[in-house]
Amino acid sequence: METQPPQIPIEKTPNSRLRELDRDEIPFGKIFGDHMLTATYAEGKWRDVKIVPYGPLELSPASSALHYGQAIFEGMKAYKSGAGEPLLFRPRDNFKRINQSADRLCMPPIDESVFMDGLAALIRLDADWIPNKKGSVLYIRPVYFATDESVGLKPSDSYKFVILTCPVGAYYSHPVKLIVTDQYVRAFEGGTGAAKVAGNYAASLLADREAKAKGYDNVIWLDGIHRKYIEECGTMNLAFVIDGVVVTPKLTGTILAGITRDSVLTLFRDWGIPVEERAIAIDEVAEACGSGTLTEAFGMGTAATIAHISTIGYQGRDLILPPVTERKLGNRVLQALEDIKTGKCEDPHGWIDRV
Ligand code: COI
Numbered sequence: 001m002e003t004q005p006p007q008i009p010i011e012k013t014p015n016s017r018l019r020e021l022d023r024d025e026i027p028f029g030k031i032f033g034d035h036m037l038t039a040t041y042a043e044g045k046w047r048d049v050k051i052v053p054y055g056p057l058e059l060s061p062a063s064s065a066l067h068y069g070q071a072i073f074e075g076m077k078a079y080k081s082g083a084g085e086p087l088l089f090r091p092r093d094n095f096k097r098i099n100q101s102a103d104r105l106c107m108p109p110i111d112e113s114v115f116m117d118g119l120a121a122l123i124r125l126d127a128d129w130i131p132n133k134k135g136s137v138l139y140i141r142p143v144y145f146a147t148d149e150s151v152g153l154k155p156s157d158s159y160k161f162v163i164l165t166c167p168v169g170a171y172y173s174h175p176v177k178l179i180v181t182d183q184y185v186r187a188f189e190g191g192t193g194a195a196k197v198a199g200n201y202a203a204s205l206l207a208d209r210e211a212k213a214k215g216y217d218n219v220i221w222l223d224g225i226h227r228k229y230i231e232e233c234g235t236m237n238l239a240f241v242i243d244g245v246v247v248t249p250k251l252t253g254t255i256l257a258g259i260t261r262d263s264v265l266t267l268f269r270d271w272g273i274p275v276e277e278r279a280i281a282i283d284e285v286a287e288a289c290g291s292g293t294l295t296e297a298f299g300m301g302t303a304a305t306i307a308h309i310s311t312i313g314y315q316g317r318d319l320i321l322p323p324v325t326e327r328k329l330g331n332r333v334l335q336a337l338e339d340i341k342t343g344k345c346e347d348p349h350g351w352i353d354r355v
Contacts, residue, residue, distance in 0.1 A: 008037075008121045013053035018128055026136050026169040028303070033129040033138070033165035037118040039110075040147075041159040046111045051122055054164060060149040064156045070146035071198040072101040075302040076259075078123050078130050078138040078165075078355075081343035086127045088140075088353040089341045091119060093259045098142060101195040106155035110144065114161065120355040122163055127355075131167045139168040139303065145198075171235070171303040172217065175324050178233060179216040179313035180282055181207045186221040186231060186254075193231075193254035204234045216313055222282060223254065229279045236301030237261040238309075240280065241329055242288045244295075250277040260300040264333050266349060273329065282314060289319040297321055298330040306334035 013034045021031060032054045039049040065071045074094040079087045095116060099109040119140070123130075130138040142163045146156030184207040187193025192200060207219045220238065221231040230249050232238055237258040239248040246268050251257050268275050288294035289312070299307040308330055312319040324331075339345040343352065 008049055008051055008118060010035075010051040010121070010125060011053065012125075021129075021131075021167060023131055023133050023136065023167075026131065026167050028168045028171050029139065029141075029166050031166055033126040033167070035122060035126050036165075037122045037161075037163040039114050039118065039161045041108055041161070042157070044108075046114050046161075049114050049118055051118075051125060057160065057162070059147070062149040062151055063146065064148045064150055065145035067151055068146070068153055069197070069199045069202075070105050070107055070156055070159075071143070072098060072105060072107070072145075072196055073141060073143040073198060074098045074196060076140045076142075077302060077341070078127075078140060079341045079343075080127075080130045080132050083343075084132070085343070086123050086130055086355045087341065087343055088119070088123065088355060090259050090263070090351045091116065091353050093262075094142065097196060097257070097259070098144060101197055102144065104192055104195040105197060107144065107146070107159060110161055115142065119163055120353075122165065123355045126165055129165060129167055136167060136169050139166050140164075141166070168303070171301075171305075172299075172307045175308040175310035176217040176299065177215065177311040177313070177318075178218055178220045178309055179211045179214060180220045180222065180315075181211070182222065182227055183207070184219075184221075185224040185227075186234065188224040189253055191254065194251070194256060196256060201234070208234065214313070216311075220282070220312065228281050228283070230282055230285065231255050233299050236299030236304040236307060238297070238299055239264065240285055240288070240294060241296035242284075243293045245274045245276055246329065247276045247278065247280050249280055258300055258302075260302055260305065260337075263337060263349075263351065264300050264306070267333055267336055268329070270348070285312065286314055286319055289321065294319075295322055296327045296330050298327070305337070306330050 016034050035051050036054045076094045144161045147158045147160050148156035211219045223229040232255040265275050297309040308324045
């Protein structure tokens with residue numbers, strides 16, 4: 001970030017918890033950095049932007065987000081360069097996407113200065129929370145929700161925006177087993193599938209729980225009309241390598257336009273690897289697996305990074321994919337992204353922001 005952000009008031013914690021962090025044992029999303037950014041929207045304006053010690057918020061039980069779900073979020077990560085400098089990966093894309101989600105839920109846009117300058121100030125302050133251990137990073141969770149004290153159904157007039165951070169290890173520590181659900185549907189055209197709204201994730205939990213009870217890590221969602229075409233996994237977008245072509249579901253408004261997805265497709269195109277964004281039937285994947293032309297399948301997400309898929313449960317049987325050591329494209333793109341994010345190699349697309 002080149003411009004000097006305006007001063008954001010900072011109340012520093014007198015009791016840093018950093019020394020308690022066990023860097024060898026970092027679970028995903030359960031330990032929080034020392035500080036958080038908070039901002040309020042009221043009377044048509046963003047105000048009271050500040051950084052305070054991480055802790056509970058005061059919230060009325062009538063807060064409209066709790067009742068009618070005007071709540072959206074983002075996920076992003078901060079890395080450290082070899083020289084110890086904090087680096088953010090494509091934060092402006094998260095800023096754009098949170099405002100697209102806000103628009104879908106009738107929430108006012110967040111000011112760029114609130115999001116971008118607030119983020120930079122917070123990461124600068126808590127830079128020591130970025131773990132400098134391979135496989136661990138600082139996950140950043142901006143969350144934005146309605147706070148009107150009212151149970152009348154209407155868009156709220158007041159909101160809270162918070163950015164909190166958590167040092168995290170891998171979201172999936174092993175190649176994932178996914179199961180296709182034909183019972184539940186994540187999104188329909190015209191719905192909220194493309195927005196990062198909290199309700200999408202709430203609605204996925206039952207299918208996820210049932211998948212886990214059967215020994216899978218998560219669900220592959222199919223389209224709501226034909227129950228035939230692959231959508232996404234819920235924690236990540238999906239890609240399949242069939243006959244040397246990287247095939248991924250097209251963005252039709254029912255799946256999230258993942259920033260990792262876009263980065264992966266961009267790198268593959270840079271490398272001259274054929275990429276198709278199109279409708280992909282689960283039967284096509286099953287047939288390709290049977291004939292040996294499906295060489296790789298992986299998820300793409302901020303939390304998940306590149307998650308190799310080992311098994312796809314479909315119609316009562318398991319499709320078993322080739323060993324992870326043979327996954328040339330997935331492994332190559334995972335390494336290339338890691339190298340860009342940590343400043344180890346050139347950043348030809350200007351994805352890195354230095355804070
Ligand atoms: C992310 O990848 O950042 C997400 O928000 C997915 C969430 C399930 C952890």
